[in-house]
Structures are given as structure tokens and as C-alpha cells.
Amino acid sequence: MQIDDTFAEAFGMRGVRIIITAKNQKWARESANKLTGFATSVIACKCEAAVERELTPAETPDGRPGISVLLFTMDSDSLPKRVIERIGQTVLTCPTTACFDGLPDFPDRIAIGKPLRTFGDGFQGSKMIDGQRYWRLPVMEGEFLIQETFGKAKGVGGGNFLILAESADAALDAAEAAVDAMAGMPGVILPFPGGIVRSGSKVGAKRYKTMIASTNDAFAPTLRAITKTELPEGVNSVLEIVLDGLDFRSIAKAMQVGIDAACRAGVHSITAGNYGGKLGPFHFHLHKIMSGDVEDAPKVEAPK
Amino acid sequence: MSDRITLTLRAPLARALDADAIAPDRLAALSAREISALELWDGRTVVALGDVFTVSGDRSPSVLLEGDLAQLHGVGTLMGGGTLEITGSVGNSLGARMRGGAITVLGSAGDDAGSAMAGGSIVVAGNVGDRAGGALQGASKGMTGGEIIVRGSTGVEAGARMRRGILYCASAGAGAGAGMIAGNLIVSGTIGDGGGAGNKRGTIVALGPVRVPPTYAYACTYRPPHLSLMLLSLRKRFDLLVDDAHVHGLFKRYSGDLAEIGKGEILEWQATR
Numbered sequence: 001m002q003i004d005d006t007f008a009e010a011f012g013m014r015g016v017r018i019i020i021t022a023k024n025q026k027w028a029r030e031s032a033n034k035l036t037g038f039a040t041s042v043i044a045c046k047c048e049a050a051v052e053r054e055l056t057p058a059e060t061p062d063g064r065p066g067i068s069v070l071l072f073t074m075d076s077d078s079l080p081k082r083v084i085e086r087i088g089q090t091v092l093t094c095p096t097t098a099c100f101d102g103l104p105d106f107p108d109r110i111a112i113g114k115p116l117r118t119f120g121d122g123f124q125g126s127k128m129i130d131g132q133r134y135w136r137l138p139v140m141e142g143e144f145l146i147q148e149t150f151g152k153a154k155g156v157g158g159g160n161f162l163i164l165a166e167s168a169d170a171a172l173d174a175a176e177a178a179v180d181a182m183a184g185m186p187g188v189i190l191p192f193p194g195g196i197v198r199s200g201s202k203v204g205a206k207r208y209k210t211m212i213a214s215t216n217d218a219f220a221p222t223l224r225a226i227t228k229t230e231l232p233e234g235v236n237s238v239l240e241i242v243l244d245g246l247d248f249r250s251i252a253k254a255m256q257v258g259i260d261a262a263c264r265a266g267v268h269s270i271t272a273g274n275y276g277g278k279l280g281p282f283h284f285h286l287h288k289i290m291s292g293d294v295e296d297a298p299k300v301e302a303p304k
Numbered sequence: 305m306s307d308r309i310t311l312t313l314r315a316p317l318a319r320a321l322d323a324d325a326i327a328p329d330r331l332a333a334l335s336a337r338e339i340s341a342l343e344l345w346d347g348r349t350v351v352a353l354g355d356v357f358t359v360s361g362d363r364s365p366s367v368l369l370e371g372d373l374a375q376l377h378g379v380g381t382l383m384g385g386g387t388l389e390i391t392g393s394v395g396n397s398l399g400a401r402m403r404g405g406a407i408t409v410l411g412s413a414g415d416d417a418g419s420a421m422a423g424g425s426i427v428v429a430g431n432v433g434d435r436a437g438g439a440l441q442g443a444s445k446g447m448t449g450g451e452i453i454v455r456g457s458t459g460v461e462a463g464a465r466m467r468r469g470i471l472y473c474a475s476a477g478a479g480a481g482a483g484m485i486a487g488n489l490i491v492s493g494t495i496g497d498g499g500g501a502g503n504k505r506g507t508i509v510a511l512g513p514v515r516v517p518p519t520y521a522y523a524c525t526y527r528p529p530h531l532s533l534m535l536l537s538l539r540k541r542f543d544l545l546v547d548d549a550h551v552h553g554l555f556k557r558y559s560g561d562l563a564e565i566g567k568g569e570i571l572e573w574q575a576t577r
Contacts, residue, residue, distance in 0.1 A: 062532045063551055098529045125505065125567065127488070127530045128449075128468060130537050136530055145529035 001263045001270075003286050008160045008255070008272035011280030013042075013072040014079045015155035015246060016110070017052065017102030020091055021066035025054060031097045032067040034090035039071070040192045043201075043213050047073045047082040048157060048244050050189035061100045062145075068102050070189045072155050072244045079152060080110045088116055092137070092144050099144075103151025103246075104132075113146035156282050159243035159251040162200065162219065162271045163262050168237040170266025172196075175239040181261035187250030188243055197240040200273065216273075235268050248282055252294035255284055306361035309339065313357055313371025320395065321346055324378035325353065328386025328405060332365040365405075369394070374414065380407050383424065396433065399426045400440070402450070415459065418452040420445075421469070427453045427542060434459035437471040437489075445485055447471070453542045460496070463489040466506065472538060481508045484568060488534065503561045503568035510572045511550055520560030520570055528555055528571055549575075 018035070022028040032051050039049035049071035060066040071086070073079045091099045099113075117124045117135040125136045126148070133148040163178070165171035179195035182188065190196075205214035217223045218230040219238045231238070241258055245251035259270050272286055309331055322345035331339055339362065340354025353359070357371075365386030369379065377395040380388050383402040393411030400419040412430030418437045436458045439446040446466040454473035461479040463471045466487040478496035481489045484506025493512040500508045501517055508514075509531065532551045539546040555571040 061536070062529065063536050063548075064532070127507075127534065129530070129534050130541070134530055134533065136528075142524070142526040143529055145533070 001267060003259065003263075003290055004269060004271040005287050006272050007274055007277075007286065008158070008284040009274035009277060009280045010156050010158040010160075010251070010282035010284065011074075012282070013048075013074060013155045013157035013244060014076050015070055015072040015153045015244070016079065016083055016112075016150045017153075017246070018069045018071060018083070018087065018091075018150070019055065019060060019066055019100040019102045020069065021055075021060045021062050021064040021098050021100070022094070023064065023096035025065040025067075027094060027096050028054075028065055028067045031091050031094035032069050034094070035086050036069055036071075036191075037090075039086075042072075042074050042157075046078065047071055047086075048189075048191040049086070050191045050195075050244075052186070052189055053184040062098055064098075070155075070187075070244065070246065072157050074157075076152065080112065080115075083110070083112055083150065084115055087112065087146070088119070092116065092119065092139070092146075095141055097144070099146040101132075101147045101150040103153055106151030106153055108152040109149040110152050111148065112150045113148040116146060153246045155244060155246050156248055156251055157244040158280060159245065159255060159282070159284055160240055160273050161255060161259055161262075161286065162238055162240045162273060164219075164232065164235045164268045164271060165237050165239075166234055166266050166268060171237040171239045174262040174264050174267045175241060177264060178241055178258035178262040182241075182243075182254045182258045185250070185254045185257065187246040188254040189245070190241060190243055192242055195241060197242055200238070200240040203275065203279070230271075232268060240273070248284075249294050251282075252284055252289050255286075256289045256292070256294060259286070259290060305363040307364060308366040308368055309336075309359070309361040309364050310368045310370065311339075311353070311357040311359055313369075313373065314355075316372060317356075317375035319346060320375045320377055321351065321356065322378050323353075323376045324381035324397075324400075326367070326369070326379050326388075327381060327383040327402075328365045328367045328388050329384045331367055332363060332386060334362065336360070336362040338362075372411075374412075377414065380405075380426075383407070385424075393430065398428075398432075399424070402426075404450075412456065417454075418447055418450070418471075421447045421450050421452070423449045425451045425453065425542075427455075429455050431456035432458050432462075432473075434461055434477070435464060436462045436473070437466050437469070438463065439465040447487065451538075451542070453538070453544065457493075463487065463506075470534070470538070472542075472544070475512070481506055484508070490534075490538075500568065500570050501561060502564055504564050505567045507568065508570045509555075510570060512573075514570060514572055516558050516570055516572070517560065519563040520558040521562060523557040523559050523569075525554055525556050525574060527552065528557070531555070531571065 036049040052068040055066035113135040120137040137144040200216040201213035205211035325342040342353040380399040385405040396414035398417040404424040409428040415433035437447040448467040457475040460477040464482040475493035480499040483502040486505040490509040495514040558570040
């Protein structure tokens, strides 16, 4: 099994952790699934979001079952817009749910419950509990509770690794094993379907100049004979795992676990996507990560 | 500097003393000699603190008061931080206008505890007198922040005219929450007559029996989501024996006082089988 001496190149994002609680795990999951729907890539979805993990009643502010979700955008300005519209349409509307900030110690705060309170049409009320304001919105079911502000993290988006396999089945088996191994790791999400990407992209396009991303032809096996391929002999399918996280270390640790799980029969090698270091300041060197060095830090400050 | 300043009553107090000089954040900057020289008021006469208390320790934000202090009034007035522990009972106006810090009373406290307080916490193991968390005389609003936890009973007009914060007690006398502007009054036992009269936006949580005033109107029976958050917070912070049946229970919501703006509420817990 070969792990290429290369690095995954990632970029700065801004993120929140949303805690959704409900009467039971079913309704917390229903809400979280809707909130994180169509949020695979900022390229077209304007944000990237996924479930981080399920929470026991002992882990949630109101003592009910819950789910934590991470949501990322490319900049600070768009973050509250995306969070407000998604919570407003998928958590506020969902039976029995309440919504809390999952980053209470983060000093940068964005107003989420405050703008959403106007749905209450003047009938809303607020409560201060432990120094935090919560809004009570009257709804047909009863009442929806949401925290006024959420912590904003300077996160990292676009951590990745590619699984180069002998067959499509082998690639999928390895990718599923990697996703299972990374499931529930704190501070990390895998925003694509099932955590796996089959259509990795390159920046721009060769033929269609208006495209901001197009197929990664260097890793497309059907194009091996007609393009400048990156595929070694014997590789017939490639799947990618993309990771977003609250910090560099969380992603690096998840990559270590995921790559380790992906190294199995039928996999030829593991590599990673980068743009020569010109796109993003966060570089996840596969050899360093697999040797346990997950403390690397970006040399360049993430964009505002 | 010592870990704690201990003030021990030399002899039982024969008359009331005004002791608003005793607040941890003010004592934290003083030597034992300076603390002994602080002025207490016996009517119109000044008494040195050192004549009433023995002083041990200095320059600490943690203060221990020992003795039966039921005649000592105004302790913790305008307190802004630190901790104050009182091993016995204490007099009126405990923590009046306090802005921060924590007061713990192992006995009981007199009238006007936490009057017009804006922050911090007062925890009383016994009972408190009238107007806990209320307003200063002539003032429009009572406590505007912080928490008052009374493990025993409160006298009349607990939380009257409160603006913000939480007042929790095991039972409340007549007129509890009268004229509440906002804030939260939580009573685990009985609430006396006239509770919530003139309430504007306040929340009165009745975990025990309550006579809902006729100027309130029944709205619905439901689980108030903020209440589980609040009760769990109180359980965690003050080690209160909060029942899970209350945390996740059903409450009747009465809107009122409709003689006022009607945005207040009485939440009456419903025992379920």
C-alpha cells in the first residue's frame, strides 16, 4: 500500500456548531438532515454542512437527545445568512426542536436567534439564563427556543484524501471504511453524500471558461488514454474524502484515522489534492499525518 | 494577603447595626487594621468594625462572617465581586444593590434580601423576610439581574417589581411577583394569595399549589422549552434538588396580568401519572 508523499491543500472557512435538541433522537435527526441538505460544497450550495455527532441528553443544554451540526462558509459575511435561513426553515419548522450554540467559549459571536425572533411578530419573549439570552417564539405546536448568539470559529475547509483502487467496488469499500472510522470525531464533518465524493474537481475548465470547477480529468479512469493522467497502472476507480473542521488538528487527526482505515485489499494507493500550495494556507502532508504529526499550522493567515 | 478574611462576632448584638461596609470586593484591598477601622452604624453613632468583630486575615476577596448576625443589616450592599459566607443568620438588606460575587447564608436572612440587585448570587439555606429581590423604597424596579436562591420560604412580595434575574424559593408569601416587570420567580411549594398581580412580562413558575388571579387567562398546557434549560442550570449551579418531572413536565400557561399589558405568565406544573 502506497501513501504518496504529497499534501492536501485546504483553505480558511468560517463555521458554527449548531446543537439541535428534540423530544427524541428521531426528530433531532429529521431536523439535522434537513438543515444539512444540499450543503456539500460552497461552489454551488453557498455553505458546507453535516452532522458532527449525536448527543446524549446529558450532553445537551436542555437535557434532551440532540445532534451537533457544523456549518461552514467561505467568509464571515455570509455565515449568519446561511445559518439563519437554514435554521429558520429546518429547525424552527421541525416539531419539538430547540436550537443552541455549540461554541459557547468562542468570543466572536453572530446574531442568530435575534433576527429569527421577528417570526414571533411581537409575541416573542426572551429569557436570560447563565448570561445568555434565549428567544421564545410562539408557534402552533407550542414554543420554539433558540439562543440569541452563536460562536463563530475560524475553521478549515477542503481537507481531503483520494483513494486509488483497482475497482469501483474496492474504492467504495475503502471509502466506506474510512467514513465509518471517522464518524463522530469531534470538530470534523464530511459534507458530501455518505462522506464520499466521486466527482472530484479541478479549478476552472479547459473548454468552458465560465465554469469555476470541472471534472478532475487527471484522476478520471475513462480519460486515462486521452488526457495527462495521474493514475498509476492498475487503478480503475478513485473516490475522494473531503473534510471540513473547526481547526487544523481536528482534520489532521481524522485524516490519519480515515486513511488508516482505507488501506485495505484492492486499494492501490492514497494521495491528496492540492494546487501546488497556491490556493490555501493549510497543508496536510500525508506522510507527516500518518507518522502522528498532526500539529502543523498554516504559515499564512486564513482570509477574512 | 491571606486566603480568607474571617470576621467573628465578639458578643451577641443587643441592637441593630448597619454594616454596609462589609463587602468582599471592598475588603479585598484592605489590611486587617484597615478592616477593623471600617465604620458600622448604630443608629446615628459610628462603631468601629473591630469593636464588634475580631478580624483575622487581610486582602482577600473571600470573606467569612461568624456569629448570630440577625441584627446586622446591609451586609454585602453594592458588592461587586468575591465571595461572602455567613455561618449564621443575617439581618435586612443582605446584598442590596449588589452587582456581582456570591453570598451564601447558612442560616436565614431578614427583609429586603437582594433588593435591587443587578448581578451575582445570593443563596440562603433558611428563610428570608419580606420583599426579597424587590425594589428599594420608592424605586420603580426590583432586582435587574443575578440569582436569589432561598431553600426555605420567603415573606410577602418576593420578587415584586423585579426586572430581570431569577428568584427561587421553596414557598412564597402573599403578593409574590406583584408588579413584575420581567424576570423569573420559581416557587417549588406554595404561593400565597395575590401572586403575580400587576405582572407585565414576568414568569412565575409554580411547581406547587397556586391560586391564579382572576386577571389571568388560561392559554394552554405544554412543555415550556426555556424552563428545562433554566431548571437544569439551577440544579447544576446551586445543587438544587430539581425533579426531572419538573424539568420535562407539562405546565398550564396562564397569561396575565390582563389588567396590565398581559405579556406575563404563570406556569403551573401538572403532575402526570
